[in-house]
Amino acid sequence: MSPKHRSTVSDCQSETETTKASTTAARRPGRPAFPRELVLEAAAALFADTDAPRSVSMDDIAAAAGVGKGTLFRAFGSRDGLLDALFAAHAAPLRAALEQPDPPLGSAAPPLTRVLALFDELVTFKLTHRHLTAARELSGAGLLRAPHYVWTHDVLRALIARTDSPAAASPAYTAHVLLGAVRADLVDELLASGRTPDDIRHDVAALVRTVLAAPPH
Structure with missing residues (x-):
């Protein structure tokens, strides 16, 4: 996302409430x-x-942060839960912009x-x-139910439904199909094949325009 959207802030209200509950659960008297x-x-x-992002473990994160691994699991539930929290933090400015x-x-x-800007x-x-x-998308643990994916899909679905495209039906x-075009493994493969970041942005925009093309009048 663009520089003005990269600052780390808290996630949406429902996820914030969950976070607060997890954080409170992680506290103990005297700690x-x-x-x-x-x-x-x-x-x-x-x-x-x-x-090798999939090799980064909760042990590694706990050691780097100076906390116990058990504390991490109490706060985030799992490695995927921690990754989801990172996504939420990085994506919050985009949510605000929308x-x-x-x-x-x-x-x-x-x-x-x-849709094109998104x-x-x-x-x-x-x-x-x-x-x-890559670490989150390739973990194989319920990506389509991950909070950041669910939120992005819901926003995209609502926007597509408001277009004049036949895909609005x-x-x-359609939202699932388009989101598949920006999967991390596909982006990596495109970069490895010689496509530049600008090429990928152009290709994705062209795909979105094609899929959501308005019917002729």
Whole structure:
């Protein structure tokens, strides 16, 4: 995602409430509050510095953050839960941009313009956070039910349903198909084949325009 959307902030309200509950559960009398932001920063650094993101374990993250592994599991539930929390933190500025009126992401823009802007942000996010994205998407543990995927799919489905495209008749399926075009493993394969980041952005935009082409009048 673009630089103005990369700052780390809290996730949406429902996930924040879950986070607070997990954080509270991780506290014990006589112990300091769980250093959530420190843990997320340590995990992000580990994933950014490795060429084998799936090899980064909870032990590695606990050691880097200076906390116990048991504390991590109490706070996040699992490695995928921790990765989902990282996604939520990085993606929160994008969520905020979609909820305000300013184009091209905001509500004042036409639905197709918003879809194109959303995919440009998603591609940029995947390129900027390649190892983090690969670690979560290739874990094989319920990606389609992961909070960040569910949120992105819901937003995309709603926008597609408001277009003049024939695909508006099946927006949920179309949203899944388009999101498959920006999977981390596919982005990596395209980069390895010689496609540049700009090439990939152009290709994805062309695909979205083709799939959501309005019928002739």
